[in-house]
Amino acid sequence: MKCAVIYYSLSGNTAKTAKAVQKRFGADMFFIEPEKAYGAFIPSVARVVKEKLTKKEPALKTEPANFSAYDIVFVGFPVWAGTVPQFMQNYLKACDLSGKRVIPFATARGSGKDSSLKTVKALLPESSVTDYLFTSMVEKPDVAAWLDKIAK
Numbered sequence: 001m002k003c004a005v006i007y008y009s010l011s012g013n014t015a016k017t018a019k020a021v022q023k024r025f026g027a028d029m030f031f032i033e034p035e036k037a038y039g040a041f042i043p044s045v046a047r048v049v050k051e052k053l054t055k056k057e058p059a060l061k062t063e064p065a066n067f068s069a070y071d072i073v074f075v076g077f078p079v080w081a082g083t084v085p086q087f088m089q090n091y092l093k094a095c096d097l098s099g100k101r102v103i104p105f106a107t108a109r110g111s112g113k114d115s116s117l118k119t120v121k122a123l124l125p126e127s128s129v130t131d132y133l134f135t136s137m138v139e140k141p142d143v144a145a146w147l148d149k150i151a152k
């Protein structure tokens, strides 16, 4: 089973799950970067709010890749402003993941669980989006059990 992990992580939480996937499946890693990196928490929140209000989308540094060789594409992101960070949304839109099994995983302080999944599904209508994993300050899923289920 050939796996890829498309992910972004600013402060390391999402990266932990991404690395667990890599370790388990020997997945190829695709770290997605915006052209202008986000910095500390407060300035990043301020920037994201401003980008939303002004509808100014952050440009991508990472070029879309070819995922045709993969059986499963994991998509990991931190919840920002209640959903998938805008530049990640743009990256997903730019890639062809049609017909792929896509497994999203998100980390958050607490909000955005359902809206994030809804966003991923809306962005990838031709993918089979399954086995979503959401981690927050109160929800701590068993990552090993999640990986076991996927490996079956």
Ligand SMILES: Cc1cc2nc3c(=O)[nH]c(=O)nc-3n(C[C@H](O)[C@H](O)[C@H](O)COP(=O)(O)O)c2cc1C
Pocket (backbone or CB within 6 Å): 008, 009, 010, 011, 012, 013, 014, 015, 041, 044, 045, 046, 048, 077, 078, 079, 080, 081, 082, 083, 107, 108, 109, 110, 111, 112
């Ligand atoms: C710009 C920004 C916006 C955020 N917005 C939300 C949010 O809407 N809801 C939430 O629960 N957490 C929010 N968070 C917290 C992150 O989702 C959470 O800390 C996540 O685990 C960080 O993952 P990372 O370490 O992989 O970057 C936000 C964090 C940042 C930096």
